[in-house]
Amino acid sequence: MELQNQLKALAEKVVKLKEQIDTEESTKHAFVLPFINLLGYDTFNPTEVVPEFTADLGLKKGEKVDYAIFQNGEPIIIIECKNWKEKLVAHNSQLFRYFHTTKTRFALLTNGIEYQFYTDLEATNKMDEKPFLEFDITQLKESTINEITKFHKSNFDIDEIVDNASSLKYTKEIKKMISIELEEPSYDFVRLFAGKVYSGRLTEKVMGEFTDLVSKAFSQTISEKVNNRLNSALHKEAEKQLEEDKEPEKASKVNTTEEELEGFRIIVAILRRKLAIDRIVHRDTQSYFGILLDDNNRKPLCRLHLNGGNKYLGVFDEMKKETRHFIETVDDIYQFEKELLQTVDYYEEE
Helix, strand or coil, X not given: CHHHHHHHHHHHHHHHHHHHXXXXXXXXXXXXXXXXHHCCCCCCCCCCEEEEEECCECCECCCEEEEEEEECCEEEEEEEECCCCCCCCHHHXXXXXXXXHCCCCEEXXXXXXXXXXXXXXXXXXXXXXXXXXXXXXXXXCHHHHHHHHCCCCCCCCHHHHHHHHHHHHHHHHHHHHHHHHHHCCCHHHHHHHHHHHCCCCCCHHHHHHHHHHHHHHHHHHHHHHHHHHHHHHHHHHHHHHHHHHHCCCCCCCCCCCHHHHHHHHHHHHHHCCCXXXXXXXXXXXXXXXXXXXXXXXXXXXXEEECCCCCEEEEEECCCCCEEEEEECCHHHHHHHHHHHHHHHHHHHHC
16 A cells, blocks of 8 residues: 555656656656655665666677666666656667676666566566566556565565566457457457358458447447446445444444554565465454464464554464564564564464
8 A cells, every 4th residue: 555655646746747857867866766766775775776787798888777776786677767758669778788688587668657667588588579567657557556566675576576477468468459359350350250150151241240240249248247247346335235224333442553554564565475465364453453364363473562652563483472572663574574474484384
């Protein structure tokens, strides 16, 4: 949720300021660096975010990429920036020329509004011609924000992102083809369906008729599916309202605070390296805020004690004995990453 709010704030800033920005340097400072920063990387730390990173290629010395993000002394993302008014044309990009001279698996081409993430799915150590993830920061969808979250410093896992990149890339291409076919069905597409439902000879006249029929059939199918889902959602909401009207809900004494939810989001960011997000569940009580594996009380992952005078993070050992650690703010939870991940290992060993 925090990253989503930060991205929304940056998008609003882009829309507000872009007409006042004329140069590539201004684009970098106003739009690109804030994006890098909200991913958790310190843009003021030259060992983490390196501006004007040099990647020599053969006899061509001194070529530089605008930024390189480092982790454990190695570049993990190289970034080339353009003026926000420029179109992104990867084929003319320096990223292609020195992608294979570094050990990075990811390259980002951006003009501060459009972002294109590349990797080497098709040939090892050679940047793909098409991005596996691209978006306009002013028109973000929730699914895209989930993908951006994977590049956050606290979540970054090369293997996980690369594994997912293939699915993202080809799903995007298939969706694009489907949109084109729905807009203007191709001959082969129409023939596929006409051949299954029409027993006669597929003459030019017949194909012309079926082109219109296939287009209408797909439009109607999509419309019907949307209506069915809306009706189903409305029906469930009506049933829920009836239940609520029948039996007034008793006032709960449990008050879940935003600080507890923020702590939960940090813990999810840490544990998702080993667990699927839907397996990490929170359950608030009057005395503590519990985080469970598979919503199972017998599988506590940790507890937050934030509502007293002092704040504590409770972690569990292999005997499920809780040890409380003092924290000043929920950000201190990151200091106990090792202990939290170890708790997951205990349950996997079981």
